[in-house]
Amino acid sequence: MVGATTAVGLAKSGLNVAVIEKHIPADFDAKQPPDLRLSAISIGSELLLRELGIWHHVEQMRLCPYKRLAVWEQGSTRTEFTSDDVSQPHLGHLIENRLIQLAALAELQTYENASLLIEPDINILNYQDEVRVSVSGGKQLKANWLIGADGANSAVRQQVGIGCTGWQYQQQALGIIINTHKAQQDITWQQFTPNGPLAFLPMYDGFASLVWYHNADAIKKLAAMSSASLKNQVQQYFPKELGDFDILDKASFVLTRSHAQQYFSHRAVLLGDAAHTINPLAGQGVNLGFKDVKSLLELLSEKGLVQNQSDIERLFTQYQGARRKDNLLMSAGMDFIYKSFNNHHSPVKTLRQLALTASENIKPLKKTLTKYALGL
Numbered sequence: 001m002v003g004a005t006t007a008v009g010l011a012k013s014g015l016n017v018a019v020i021e022k023h024i025p026a027d028f029d030a031k032q033p034p035d036l037r038l039s040a041i042s043i044g045s046e047l048l049l050r051e052l053g054i055w056h057h058v059e060q061m062r063l064c065p066y067k068r069l070a071v072w073e074q075g076s077t078r079t080e081f082t083s084d085d086v087s088q089p090h091l092g093h094l095i096e097n098r099l100i101q102l103a104a105l106a107e108l109q110t111y112e113n114a115s116l117l118i119e120p121d122i123n124i125l126n127y128q129d130e131v132r133v134s135v136s137g138g139k140q141l142k143a144n145w146l147i148g149a150d151g152a153n154s155a156v157r158q159q160v161g162i163g164c165t166g167w168q169y170q171q172q173a174l175g176i177i178i179n180t181h182k183a184q185q186d187i188t189w190q191q192f193t194p195n196g197p198l199a200f201l202p203m204y205d206g207f208a209s210l211v212w213y214h215n216a217d218a219i220k221k222l223a224a225m226s227s228a229s230l231k232n233q234v235q236q237y238f239p240k241e242l243g244d245f246d247i248l249d250k251a252s253f254v255l256t257r258s259h260a261q262q263y264f265s266h267r268a269v270l271l272g273d274a275a276h277t278i279n280p281l282a283g284q285g286v287n288l289g290f291k292d293v294k295s296l297l298e299l300l301s302e303k304g305l306v307q308n309q310s311d312i313e314r315l316f317t318q319y320q321g322a323r324r325k326d327n328l329l330m331s332a333g334m335d336f337i338y339k340s341f342n343n344h345h346s347p348v349k350t351l352r353q354l355a356l357t358a359s360e361n362i363k364p365l366k367k368t369l370t371k372y373a374l375g376l
Helices: 002-012 043-051 055-059 097-108 155-159 216-224 227-237 285-303 309-341 346-361 363-374
Strands: 017-021 038-042 064-066 068-073 078-082 092-096 114-118 123-126 131-134 140-143 146-148 164-180 187-193 196-202 207-215 245-260 268-270
Touching (some): 002 097, 017 140, 038 097, 038 285, 043 055, 043 092, 043 097, 092 097, 155 268, 164 216, 207 216, 207 227, 207 245, 216 245, 227 245, 285 309
Parallel strands (some): 146 268
Antiparallel strands (some): 038 092, 068 078, 164 207, 164 245, 187 196
């Protein structure tokens, strides 16, 4: 998603762009069932996608706006953020990742100065005084920049020797696609329990995604259950407001945090998950990636054509300075939430309740938190 969006922005700026992609998602068909992998796209990310001409491709497929976001701890005060708090029509959209990628690639194809290569691997031959990479069949490409937006296991990051620090959390998560028996909903919610959060994310036409956080052994057992058995478990542990539903699909995934020790090396630069991954508690991962894209494009717009070594490194230095602090702040914030809700000592629990109550009742604080999360 982030790489394809970056490519559109660079092509729109007039640069010649080659995108090397391992796998192109299947074409959209309205009859396809919902995907397990989806993202909460903030208003800030939506504005970027609109500006780049990508959003209207998404709208031609499917998406779900949400106007409310509720957070609470089991048996305690509920905090609810609404689009009215920030005078917006919605807080964001829940969109399948595959559709965002398809939308960006569809827009990319409208540019004659952009090309798409489907290749299984990339071999970086030079990224210092020039960029040279080879792909299958011995074909080589030369460029002024090399952009690694190739995910958490970035081959670009590894081949240019940028180190990465991080860890895997003790908890894992189970994603469950359901068809609800309720009318279409405009709220996403998350209840914190002693074993981890339970989340509900509405999708189009009454479909929804549930995310169940728990220890690795528990997630393994849940993932192995039949749909009927898993439904019984969900009904037992999830809030009653979920109502009745049918299970369509499920998959487990690990939770990791990682951060590149630097965002660039010579003529190679990292964006999105290649540079940073965070705990998905607040759905900020891909939105941080889109903030990376926006920052790089804005800096490029200010500087114009950037080709020589010193100008490129100056551009990348400014980009790193603009994004690294914000990404680390969000990562630390997610870790603070994760650790505080996994601490069951009475003083910590009391502080949690005070923080949630303050978020609900202090309107300026609530508005500030909402706007920051939305990228406004």
